[in-house]
Amino acid sequence: MMDDSALIAEGNHVNSESIKQELYIRQFAQGFLSLEGIGVLLLDSEFRIVEISEMICSLFGFNRADIIDQSAELWFDSLSLHPHPFDRSLLEGKTFRNRVLNRKRDKHSHKLMLDGEVLRENGMVSGAFILFRDVSHLLTLEEQIRRSDRLKTIGQIAAGTAHEIRNPLTAIKGFMQLLNKALSDRDMSKEQEFVSIVLSELERVNDLVSEFLLLSKPKEIKLVPIRMGTILHEILPMIRSEAMLYKVTVLYYPKPELPSILADKEQLKQVFLNLGKNAIEAMNGGGTLIIRECSYPYEPDRVAVEICDTGSGIPAEVLEKVFDPFFTTKPLGTGLGLSVCQRIVHDLGGSIEVSSDEGGTQFTVLMPHADARMD
Ligand SMILES: Nc1ncnc2c1ncn2[C@@H]1O[C@H](COP(=O)(O)OP(=O)(O)O)[C@@H](O)[C@H]1O
Ligand SMILES: [Mg+2]
Structure with missing residues (x-):
């Protein structure tokens, strides 16, 4: 049998356990809300927004404070999200998994997967939460x-x-x-x-x-440590003379402090020539071609070259096909230029990304640092 003092000690123990648990759960919730790859939207039983994570705010471009306490439907309407990605039936227990939502922001299209779940208190629905996962990558x-x-x-x-x-x-x-x-x-x-x-x-x-x-x-590829800038420097005269024919201005932004990559110079020249040629051809009648060396904080092991044009852009249904061999929209095109680029860059351990809107197109070539590839 326990005496009183033992009971009190037990009570204290339970109490401090639950305080500790609550503290951890709160820290977990805060950490969860600030995750970059996953977003959370918390709704009350009236379908009003109680909490929303930074990831969703930045993806959809608004301030958290402006929409807290607003109804989710109003929020969808303000974003012109039609049809609404989910509705009040969630609060009746109609949960969902992997619902797809496409979102375009800053030329990049994001594919999100949404999971909706309800919160219950004493068996009654007290609210809901929706998880947003960005699966574009x-x-x-x-x-x-x-x-x-x-x-x-x-x-x-x-x-x-x-x-x-x-x-x-x-x-x-x-x-x-x-x-x-x-x-x-x-x-x-x-x-x-x-x-x-x-x-x-x-x-x-x-x-x-x-x-x-x-x-x-090709039979003989020579991989040597080389800077992207060296390669770009060698092909710029060719690009400039082609650009002149199309009344296109070429702007080149070098960044000499970027590390070297491991590549075959002739092959990579081919890549940038093809990308430059496409960009110029997309701006028949004039425009600006920007070639920029850069690096991204979220890509610490790779360097990038961006090739941006002010052409008419690539419609979404064309965009998914541009890397397909023989796909072309030009009367005299071969449709092999981008396939060649893709093949070369991929074999060197890099990747090519493309984004486009009515204002123009950007191709980004990402290549691993030489020392990242040698070990
Ligand atoms: N910078 C760009 N702007 C607009 N469309 C582009 C651009 N680059 C490529 N494309 C599209 O991708 C298609 C395939 O390009 P590519 O493989 O180089 O073949 P080709 O240039 O022979 O057509 C082009 O026909 C064009 O429709
Ligand atoms: Mg081409």
């Missing part, structure tokens, strides 16, 4: 793996067939040039015109095959 990763698999297959086909096409092409071209000369000696100008059409079409096939060959892995 996971999806990008998945998409990149799919793309690189597809590219590998194409690379194999390219390696097998491109040379077979190119060799007869060279022969045809040679004989056409001879024919051209023979026709010119006989003053057959009309026939000569036909031959020149054949020659220019041959040139096009040749360009296509050359790009196709780039898709297959």
Whole structure:
């Protein structure tokens, strides 16, 4: 049997346990609310917002204080979220999992997954909470793996067939040039015109095959530590002269203090040339091409080059296809430029990201630091 003093001690113990528990739960809640990758929205039994985490505020662009105590429906309307991502049926116990919500912010589109749960007190619903998870990065990763698999297959086909096409092409071209000369000696100008059409079409096939060959892995790649700036510096004259034809202004922002990467110089030149060419082609009639070296605080092991244009942008339904081999919206395009870029950058352990709106397009090439790759 316990005496009184033992009972009191026991009571104190229970009390301090629950205080401690409450303290930890409060700290957990605070920590949870400030997580970057996951957002929480807490609602009362009237569907009014009780608490909201910073992640959601910044993603949707508003101040926390402005919407606390507001009804969730009003909040959806102010954000033009139609249809509403969830409704009051949640408070009747209609919970949900993995509901998808797409959100565009600062040119970046975010894919969010929402889980809705109810809170109960003595069996009665007293409110609800919704978890927002940003899964955009996971999806990008998945998409990149799919793309690189597809590219590998194409690379194999390219390696097998491109040379077979190119060799007869060279022969045809040679004989056409001879024919051209023979026709010119006989003053057959009309026939000569036909031959020149054949020659220019041959040139096009040749360009296509050359790009196709780039898709297959070149035999000799030399990986050396090199700065992105060195590569950009070497191709800038080419980009500037192309830009001039299209009345495009080129702005280059170097950042010499960035660490080196490990890459094949010629290959990476090809990447930036393709991206620069696309940007310029998107601004026919004038615009500004910005090439910027930079690094991001959330990417401590990688350096980046941003290629931004003020072209007409890429509509969402086109955006998901731009890296597909042979996808092109240009009458004379090959649709291989971005596939080649993707292939090269991926093989070097980097990645390419794209974002676009009516104001223009930005391609970002991210490459790991040389020392991060060597160990
Ligand atoms: N900077 C850009 N602005 C607008 N659209 C672009 C841009 N870069 C690429 N694209 C789109 O992606 C498509 C594929 O590009 P790419 O693979 O280089 O092939 P191509 O340039 O031969 O069409 C282009 O046809 C175009 O529709
Ligand atoms: Mg191109």
